[in-house]
Amino acid sequence: MQLFLGDGSYILTNEGIDCSIPLEGSEQNVRAWYVSPPVIEPVRENGWVGSVAEGGSVNFRNIQFNPHGHGTHTECLGHITSEVHSVNGIIDKLLYPALVITVAPEIRLQADGSVDRVITAASISSQLEGLKSEALLIRTLPNEEGKMHLNYSDTNPAYCDVNILPLLNELGVIHLLVDTPSVDREKDDGELAFHHGFWGVPNEQRFDRTITEMIFIPDDVLDGEYMLNLQTAPFVNDATPSRPVLFPLHRNAED
Template sequence: MLVSISLKKNHYQVNLSQGKSIAIALDFNHQQPNHFDASKALKRPMSVSGFIGDTKQGGSCNVNELAFNPHCNGTHTETIGHICHQDDTNTTTINQLKLSSLLPCTLISIEPEKALKQTENYVLPFDDVDCVITKKQLTLLLSTVENEQLEALVIRTLPNRSDKCHKTYNQHDPNSFFTTQAMQYLVERGIQHLIVDLPSIDRLNDQGLLNNHRLFWSINQNAKTANESTRTQSTITELAYINNELTDGFYFLNLQLPAFVNDAAPSQPILFDAKPVATNAFLKE
């Protein structure tokens, strides 16, 4: 199915049958990514009143019970409910997000750099092992990208090895993260939906400050409730995996989410190629 999309003065053709998922398949009970020493994502057959939900054990059908932590076991999307009181009337849950079916989205690739060599900073002093994504890097890569192409931004970190699909991030192998200036720059550019292949946009051991999350959602330091400037419909998606076959450039994003009444949920971001179309050709369709 082909659709034509007009975005400001530019026109694109999108083939909806050729989307490319950048989610990590969550393989319950087997290899999977892990963050913050969370329990492994597990599944087991339902067993009740003589019924067993496993055809190999004689059951009539397979009915699995699942146990997982959306923040730590795989690709997931977060709302401001991640850092705000979840019973606050201004806190957004996953089911309350109002997402367009196709979001203008840009994909870039960045190799995080040693933090101690940077002039930019973070809410806490850098450690020797810290690697960061900087405003300088983002500015260089996004300098020619129009703001209307940045409703969503996907960042692939380099090197991009396939072991990201089952990597364990901990204090011995911590994740890279963003500098304060880098996160401020993303907000200034108007990015509403940030997708990264990192387990967190903040440092693993950040004393619970989650400063980059706060900057992205425009929530005051240490506050647990939203304010009038809070970006309540913005999302952060972490632990994606962007295959090397996908080239940097402009796409349309379909961010697929379940109707969870929760601050986060497993998600499947799908990228669609955006083929530029001449104005005359667009008008004829």
């Protein structure tokens, strides 16, 4: 079905591209921040078991997971504030104009001998020049499918430099999506400089902005303009599992 947008362009509702990573109760589940794999297991109470395979009448399973550490999730400024703020309800539109860009992180050698991979303003500025978009999705290189099953803990994954923030402000970004476990360095002594800058915490708080981490954008998705349907589970929490779905833009009947 065609869904026409206000500028004359349209999307096809059967062309959605899921950029989330599925949650599974196994060692194969992507994870970060030193958490164990998610646990999905049948309820067992008073001799009853929630597993048809084990003789139960239905499958009735408990799921134990951490939204920040176990896959694609969307978070709000409540992630770094003493006050409790929920991400639920922030996504207030069906579709957001979105840009997909691919970045080769800059290699930086640290004083302690460690090697950082950093998404810098220089690495993305040429792809954003003169554009406006409410959502930005960053795909980092290399882009192996193994990203969907990695244990990122203690691997110092790629992260964003705070020098990107003025570019995002100029672009009009309110929803930032990355394929890394965090926009900040894994070990930064709790500074979380990018999180604080993006959300304006503590002095200029942006309640309308979200960060989505651990997405996966397949290689066959070209860089460029899309519409984004950012689906979030209605958890009353600073973060929630999410499912970003991209829709290619069509400009006329012939494309």
